[in-house]
Amino acid sequence: xxxxxxxxxxxxxxxxxxxxxxxxxxxxxxxxxxxxxxxxxxxxxxxxxxxxxxxxxxxxxxxxxxxxxxxxxxxxxxxxxxxxxxxxxxxxxxxxxxxxxxxxxxxxxxxxxxxxxxxxxxxxxxxxxxxxxxxxxxxxxxxxxxxxxxxxxxxxxxxxxxxxxxxxxxxxxxxxxxxxxxxxxxxxxxxxxxxxxxxxxxxxxxxxxxxxxxxxxxxxxxxxxxxxxxxxxxxxxxxxxxxxxxxxxxxxxxxxxxxxxxxxxxxxxxxxxxxxxxxxxxxxxxxxxxxxxxxxxxxxxxxxxxxxxxxxxxxxxxxxxxxxxxxxxxxxxxxxx
Amino acid sequence: xxxxxxxxxxxxxxxxxxxxxxxxxxxxxxxxxxxxxxxxxxxxxxxxxxxxxxxxxxxxxxxxxxxxxxxxxxxxxxxxxxxxxxxxxxxxxxxxxxxxxxxxxxxxxxxxxxxxxxxxxxxxxxxxxxxxxxxxxxxxxxxxxxxxxxxxxxxxxxxxxxxxxxxxxxxxxxxxxxxxxxxxxxxxxxxxxxxxxxxxxxxxxxxxxxxxxxxxxxxxxxxxxxxxxxxxxxxxxxxxxxxxxxxxxxxxxxxxxxxxxxxxxxxxxxxxxxxxxxxxxxxxxxxxxxxxxxxxxxxxxxxxxxxxxxxxxxxxxxxxxxxxxxxxxxxxxxxxxxxxxx
Numbered sequence: 001x002x003x004x005x006x007x008x009x010x011x012x013x014x015x016x017x018x019x020x021x022x023x024x025x026x027x028x029x030x031x032x033x034x035x036x037x038x039x040x041x042x043x044x045x046x047x048x049x050x051x052x053x054x055x056x057x058x059x060x061x062x063x064x065x066x067x068x069x070x071x072x073x074x075x076x077x078x079x080x081x082x083x084x085x086x087x088x089x090x091x092x093x094x095x096x097x098x099x100x101x102x103x104x105x106x107x108x109x110x111x112x113x114x115x116x117x118x119x120x121x122x123x124x125x126x127x128x129x130x131x132x133x134x135x136x137x138x139x140x141x142x143x144x145x146x147x148x149x150x151x152x153x154x155x156x157x158x159x160x161x162x163x164x165x166x167x168x169x170x171x172x173x174x175x176x177x178x179x180x181x182x183x184x185x186x187x188x189x190x191x192x193x194x195x196x197x198x199x200x201x202x203x204x205x206x207x208x209x210x211x212x213x214x215x216x217x218x219x220x221x222x223x224x225x226x227x228x229x230x231x232x233x234x235x236x237x238x239x240x241x242x243x244x245x246x247x248x249x250x251x252x253x254x255x256x257x258x259x260x261x262x263x264x265x266x267x268x269x270x271x272x273x274x275x276x277x278x279x280x281x282x283x284x285x286x287x288x289x290x291x292x293x294x295x296x297x298x299x300x301x302x303x304x305x306x307x308x309x310x311x312x313x314x315x316x317x318x319x320x321x322x323x324x325x326x327x328x329x330x331x332x333x334x335x336x337x
Numbered sequence: 338x339x340x341x342x343x344x345x346x347x348x349x350x351x352x353x354x355x356x357x358x359x360x361x362x363x364x365x366x367x368x369x370x371x372x373x374x375x376x377x378x379x380x381x382x383x384x385x386x387x388x389x390x391x392x393x394x395x396x397x398x399x400x401x402x403x404x405x406x407x408x409x410x411x412x413x414x415x416x417x418x419x420x421x422x423x424x425x426x427x428x429x430x431x432x433x434x435x436x437x438x439x440x441x442x443x444x445x446x447x448x449x450x451x452x453x454x455x456x457x458x459x460x461x462x463x464x465x466x467x468x469x470x471x472x473x474x475x476x477x478x479x480x481x482x483x484x485x486x487x488x489x490x491x492x493x494x495x496x497x498x499x500x501x502x503x504x505x506x507x508x509x510x511x512x513x514x515x516x517x518x519x520x521x522x523x524x525x526x527x528x529x530x531x532x533x534x535x536x537x538x539x540x541x542x543x544x545x546x547x548x549x550x551x552x553x554x555x556x557x558x559x560x561x562x563x564x565x566x567x568x569x570x571x572x573x574x575x576x577x578x579x580x581x582x583x584x585x586x587x588x589x590x591x592x593x594x595x596x597x598x599x600x601x602x603x604x605x606x607x608x609x610x611x612x613x614x615x616x617x618x619x620x621x622x623x624x625x626x627x628x629x630x631x632x633x634x635x636x637x638x639x640x641x642x643x644x645x646x647x648x649x650x651x652x653x654x655x656x657x658x659x660x661x662x663x664x665x666x667x668x669x670x671x672x673x674x675x676x677x678x679x
Contacts, residue, residue, distance in 0.1 A: 027527045035470030035656055087470070087655030098472040098654030113474040114432065115404050148403035151435065176404055178380035184403035245527045250379035308661035311653045 001053055001209050002272060002282065005045035005265050007289040008069035011078075012040040012240065014293055015068070015085065019244050027245050033301070035087045036098055041069040043207075043239035046264035047171045048073040050212025051139060051232070054220040055108075060125035060138040062118030063111035065100045066171075070141050071111070076104040082296040088303035095306040096314060116142055116149035119168065123155045126164035126223070137165040137223040144233070145176025147190050156231065160197040165223035167216070168231045173238040178250040194231035203233040207264040210271055237262055350538040351524025353385035355497035359504035360387070360424065362542050364394055367422060370508060371398040373409050374426030374462075383428055384464045384523050406436035410461065414444045414513075417459035422508060430463035430517060431477050444513045445488030459514075460507045465493075466519040466566055466616060467663050469528055473651035476659075478565065480615065481622030483515045484593040490514045490547055491593040495522065495568035498536045499591055502545030509544070519565045519616075533569040548595035552604070556586035559673050560604040562627050563614035564590040567664065571614055574669035583677050585612075593623065598630050602638075605631050609640040610676040614669050619646035641679035643672040 015038065022032030029037065041048075044066070052073035055061065063070040071081055077092065084091025085099045092104055100113035112118045122140035129136045146152050147170055159166040170190045174181050187193065194201025202219065204211045212234050219230035237259035241248050248256070269282055350358070364370045372387055372394075378401040381388035391399045402409040406427060413425035427433055433440060440461065447455050467476030484491045490512055494500035500518065507514040522534040553568060554575050561571045568589040575585040586604050590597065605611050611631055613624040624644035631639060645664045653659055 026529075029528050030469040035654060035659075037471055037475070084654075089655075091655075093654075095655030095658060096473075096651075096653045098470070100474065101472055101654070113472070114435065117435070145404045148405045148408075149435070150405070150407050176375070177383070178376045178378075179401050179403075183401060305657050306653075306655050308657045311650055311658035311661045312648065315650050 001049040004049040004073045006286045008045045008072045011293045012042040038244040039066040040240040041066045043237035046207040046209040047234040050209045051216040058136045060108045062122045063141045065113045067111040074109045076107045078296040082300035083303045086300045089306040090303040116146035116151040119155035126166040139167045141169045144172040156197045159229040160199045163228040166229040167219045170233040177242045191233040201231040207236045209268045346537045350497045352497045352500045352534045353523040355501040359501045363508040369421045372424045373400045410436045411439035417457045424460040427463040430465045441486045457513045458511045462516045465517045472654035476652040478616045480617045492516045493564045496536045506544040547592045550597035550600040551589045554587040556584040558584045559610040560608045561612045562588045567614045570666045573666040606638045612643045615646040641676040643676045645672045
């Protein structure tokens with residue numbers, strides 16, 4: 001877990017640097033080496049690492065718009081994921097998807113930029129496993145802002161009534177962009193939503209990777225044994241704003257400071273030290289993580305940008321009559337907008 | 338001379354400030370007007386659509402709501418049917434999918450299904466558009482979808498002046514109005530706007546009637562019909578074409594429902610050449626509808642037709658591909674030349 005968490009943290013720090021390059025002094029979302037919006041997950045590593053440690057390659061994970069730490073924990077190809085985030089041809093989706101839309105079927109990973117909309121497909125993966133008598137499971141990650149969304153609540157109900165092998169993991173970072181949790185739900189403990197569907201609900205109050213690991217072990221085990229879904233909520237922290245460029249003027253300074261202080265990676269390091277792991281062993285893991293991330297980023301940046309005409313491909317797997325898309329009859333000028 | 342020039346004033350506003358000014362004015366005048374949405378209170382709207390309103394009107398009237406679009410858009414429908422005048426914001430138009438039933442089966446149809454016994458005086462606002470690499474789920478305009486489904490008036494401002502006048506009208510309208518503002522035009526600090534949307538805006542209230550297109554540039558050789566961001570791209574293309582002696586007329590539709598067919602037809606009768614430009618998907622959309630309406634009533638005037646829209650693909654992420662499929666001024670220029678030379 002420590003390795004995945006250290007990798008994910010350093011990954012987000014490096015992406016932050018790369019993203020902001022070219023956006024100085026004036027922040028322009030359409031400038032710089034990384035296109036589009038960027039939602040970084042620093043401070044949320046424990047939930048992903050603690051849960052995914054129990055998963056196999058044939059298990060399915062869906063993540064929301066803040067997906068990198070989950071993707072790393074699930075074993076998504078780091079180089080191709082990074083190339084996708086940089087909008088390069090060698091990316092997971094050949095540059096079509098971007099950072100909110102990462103798909104790696106080999107690793108059993110997908111994400112969606114629409115809040116809570118990864119839940120129904122996770123239920124579908126669970127349904128497929130049950131129909132085929134396989135013991136694979138599906139895990140849907142979502143933020144606490146998503147727990148008021150119909151797609152989430154409907155998914156809980158469907159997974160429960162069909163007793164499907166699904167684990168729903170709420171990463172509670174306290175903030176739905178600018179809206180604090182207490183202003184969007186009267187239920188402080190999101191795992192209590194489970195009660196309404198008669199499924200087990202567990203909350204891990206602190207972003208303690210070991211506690212997440214223990215809770216997830218039971219939840220994933222229950223799903224794999226055919227005993228139905230579980231709702232898990234994990235307290236995490238948002239250290240880098242909702243998206244890069246978010247001024248966070250709505251957020252009290254003390255809340256930012258608290259998020260800085262509660263560092264799940266340091267906490268796990270302390271736990272490991274108390275179990276006799278030496279400092280230099282931990283540092284070696286960190287160093288390896290840094291090398292892997294730096295290498296992925298360097299590789300991604302060396303990859304070519306996609307051909308503009310590639311935009312017309314992949315609408316269908318079987319394009320009707322060999323037509324890929326309706327290209328205009330006059331010449332479309334590409335060029336810079 | 339455009340309407341805007343006739344009413345020229347010194348003070349210039351960004352499009353977002355102009356929208357907010359209209360909303361604030363209506364809220365002061367009418368206690369029944371309130372605003373609901375995600376991040377509209379403390380944040381002031383992700384695209385500055387409500388900036389400063391919380392301070393003046395408080396949380397009861399500038400309401401942050403849970404991420405529950407079905408519930409709060411539907412609640413706006415219900416409150417509107419009770420006679421209030423809610424404005425409900427969908428942060429990105431792309432999110433309509435999670436709440437579409439409340440939009441097209443409730444908001445849009447309740448008036449008709451009740452035989453006019455019920456009406457729904459609400460405004461649904463949403464940010465639209467690409468050009469900043471936000472990929473397939475956050476870059477669409479979807480103008481045509483709302484305009485296709487009966488029962489919604491559809492407003493698409495392209496300047497601060499129009500944004501204010503159209504917003505006054507939208508809030509006062511007794512029917513549901515979908516007000517789609519292009520992110521790139523708002524004047525947000527982190528997403529620089531092109532020249533054009535920031536215009537002089539009178540401090541006093543004024544309305545711009547729905548169904549009145551604005552001829553942004555007069556010309557004799559070709560008619561370019563467009564809306565939103567592409568009004569500015571079409572004007573840029575027209576300037577470039579003028580250097581080669583091609584005189585393009587540029588019409589800003591301003592509203593899709595109702596549609597000002599008269600202004601379009603008059604222009605085509607003059608130029609004989611029609612180019613329709615849209616940031617929405619090409620098939621079954623705005624471009625086809627405009628061309629059909631001209632063909633039905635003025636086929637004899639029509640010598641050439643071109644359309645410039647997003648070819649039927651989702652919006653790709655990487656810049657070379659997004660630039661390829663989102664029409665730019667060169668694409669418009671090229672289409673006008675094709676029409677002109679036809």
